[in-house]
Amino acid sequence: MTDETPSDEDPPGETPADDTRDHDEWARVVMQGYDGVAEAYDADRDGADEVAFVESVVADLPRGARVLDAGCGGGRAVLETLADDYETVGVDLSTEQLRLASERAPAARLVRGDLTRLPVAAGAVDALTALHSVIHVPREHHGAVFREFARVLRPGGRLLLTTGVGEWEGENDDWLDSGAAMQWSFHGRERSLELLEEAGFSVDDDTVLDDDLGGGEWLFVRATFDGR
Ligand SMILES: C[S@@+](CC[C@H](N)C(=O)[O-])C[C@H]1O[C@@H](n2cnc3c(N)ncnc32)[C@H](O)[C@@H]1O
Numbered sequence: 001m002t003d004e005t006p007s008d009e010d011p012p013g014e015t016p017a018d019d020t021r022d023h024d025e026w027a028r029v030v031m032q033g034y035d036g037v038a039e040a041y042d043a044d045r046d047g048a049d050e051v052a053f054v055e056s057v058v059a060d061l062p063r064g065a066r067v068l069d070a071g072c073g074g075g076r077a078v079l080e081t082l083a084d085d086y087e088t089v090g091v092d093l094s095t096e097q098l099r100l101a102s103e104r105a106p107a108a109r110l111v112r113g114d115l116t117r118l119p120v121a122a123g124a125v126d127a128l129t130a131l132h133s134v135i136h137v138p139r140e141h142h143g144a145v146f147r148e149f150a151r152v153l154r155p156g157g158r159l160l161l162t163t164g165v166g167e168w169e170g171e172n173d174d175w176l177d178s179g180a181a182m183q184w185s186f187h188g189r190e191r192s193l194e195l196l197e198e199a200g201f202s203v204d205d206d207t208v209l210d211d212d213l214g215g216g217e218w219l220f221v222r223a224t225f226d227g228r
Contacts, residue, residue: 021138027093027114029181030136034094036180038074042100044176046212047077050131053207053220054081057127057160061086065126068152070115071133074100075108078129083108089125091115092133116145120152127158132218134163139185142192146199155227159201162218163192165208176213189219200226 034041054077058067063085069078072090074097079090083105090105091113092098098110113119115133128149137145142163149159164186171183187195193203201223208217 021140023116023138023141026136026138026183027116029183031093033175033180033182034073034092035096037176037178037182038094038096038100040176040178041213042074042076044213045074045076047080047131049209049212050077050220051081053160053222054078054129057129057158057222058082058086061126061158066124067127067129068118068120068125069108070118070128070130070149071136072101072108072110073097073131073133075102075104077131079105079108089120091118116141116148118148118152122151123154125152125157126154127160128153129160131160131162134161135184135186136182137185139167139169139187142187143195143198146196146201150200150225153225155225157225159196159221159223159225161196161221161223163187163189163221165189165217165219167191192219193221196221196223202226 064087066087067082069090072079072092079088079101082088084107088108090101090108090110093114095112098112101110111119116137134142134145167188169185173181175182196203204222204224206219206221209220210217
């Protein structure tokens with residue numbers, strides 16, 4: 001695993017978004033939260049219902065195509081499905097999540113980093129997945145996140161993203177009884193699709209699936225990057 005994430009001592013990096021709220025401070029809470037909750041989350045997370053979406057995103061790609069999983073967590077759904085056949089890179093803030101991913105998908109390249117500034121060259125990936133991860137970035141930064149996804153995708157590259165069905169923000173001081181704090185922030189369907197289109201994506205379809213941790217519903221969006 002390589003490390004692209006600033007430590008608490010590092011100066012704040014440049015965030016490609018407005019500064020309505022400090023993304024770096026959010027990222028530290030989320031990183032520490034997932035380091036604390038990783039085992040409990042992994043025990044409850046399944047992802048089997050999402051595998052068909054993951055497979056559809058690479059259906060037209062040759063074996064060995066480059067797939068980036070932004071906020072890969074413990075490797076459920078994406079890395080466990082694709083790592084043996086595609087050149088996969090998983091990026092996540094949480095060392096504990098990456099440790100689980102390395103056990104579940106040993107063929108994947110794993111990088112500790114922030115999905116708002118991906119450690120990947122422009123146009124370098126054929127497909128990008130972000131399942132249940134952008135929801136942990138303050139929503140006023142989501143437009144910039146989608147532009148960052150567009151930056152790293154080649155024209156015609158495919159995106160699979162989960163976000164909220166309706167807009168919501170919340171926090172939990174003891175998520176999954178782990179003692180770890182967590183926070184979420186997302187727009188509703190219409191605004192998320194609008195931001196994707198503003199970032200250069202054509203939305204192919206969107207589908208609502210139940211949360212496999214029993215916490216409501218999520219919007220699964222498939223989109224294609226139209227190019228710059
Ligand atoms: C709910 S988990 C989902 C993990 C995995 N995608 C899955 O579907 O099982 C969210 C993951 O996103 C990561 N994450 C949240 N914000 C992030 C950010 N700004 N940069 C990188 N990873 C982030 C968390 O550390 C966590 O592992």
